[in-house]
Amino acid sequence: MKYKILLLIVMLLLSLNIKAQKHTPLTFINKYDSLSLNLTTKYSIPTSIILGISMLESGYGTSKLSTIKHNYFGVKKGKYYGKYENDTASFKDFCYYISKRKYYDFLTKNKITDYKIWLKSIRKGGYSESRSWSTKVLYYIKRYELYEYD
Numbered sequence: 001m002k003y004k005i006l007l008l009i010v011m012l013l014l015s016l017n018i019k020a021q022k023h024t025p026l027t028f029i030n031k032y033d034s035l036s037l038n039l040t041t042k043y044s045i046p047t048s049i050i051l052g053i054s055m056l057e058s059g060y061g062t063s064k065l066s067t068i069k070h071n072y073f074g075v076k077k078g079k080y081y082g083k084y085e086n087d088t089a090s091f092k093d094f095c096y097y098i099s100k101r102k103y104y105d106f107l108t109k110n111k112i113t114d115y116k117i118w119l120k121s122i123r124k125g126g127y128s129e130s131r132s133w134s135t136k137v138l139y140y141i142k143r144y145e146l147y148e149y150d
Contacts, residue, residue, distance in 0.1 A: 025144055027058035035091055037149065043095040044108045047149035048115040049122070050091065052141040056133075066090075073097075074128075102123050113150055115141055 027050060036050040057074040058066035065071045070084040073094040077083075084090040098104055103121040112118070116138075123134045130136075143148055 005100045025060045041089045043099050045095055046115045046118055048141045048146035049118045051146050052137045055140045056136050
């Protein structure tokens with residue numbers, strides 16, 4: 001009897017551990033790196049930028065905005081946060097949004113791939129009002145070596 005209870009406890013702890021690992025930065029990167037690479041090919045936005053911003057804005061997929069509205073970038077539609085059919089639509093819309101900004105033409109025509117320059121341009125372009133936003137995105141890019149995708 002004691003053996004069965006112990007086995008049940010171990011199984012319960014293992015299942016909790018598996019659930020806890022569901023949303024980690026590394027699982028997020030593994031889930032969205034291919035999509036981000038494809039969008040880099042289409043829009044010339046560095047993959048590190050796509051992944052870094054989405055990790056910050058969505059809490060690497062744990063925020064209510066990302067789980068309920070599939071909004072991984074905090075993109076607003078008017079006064080409210082946009083709702084997407086799926087995750088892919090959110091990533092595509094972010095890249096489309098960036099491609100319509102003034103700085104985009106300069107960066108792509110000059111073939112600039114340096115994530116630091118992109119991040120600075122996006123920040124100056126008004127993407128976020130937070131002064132620490134760029135620093136937080138840089139943390140994800142450096143901590144998880146997202147620049148290796150570029």
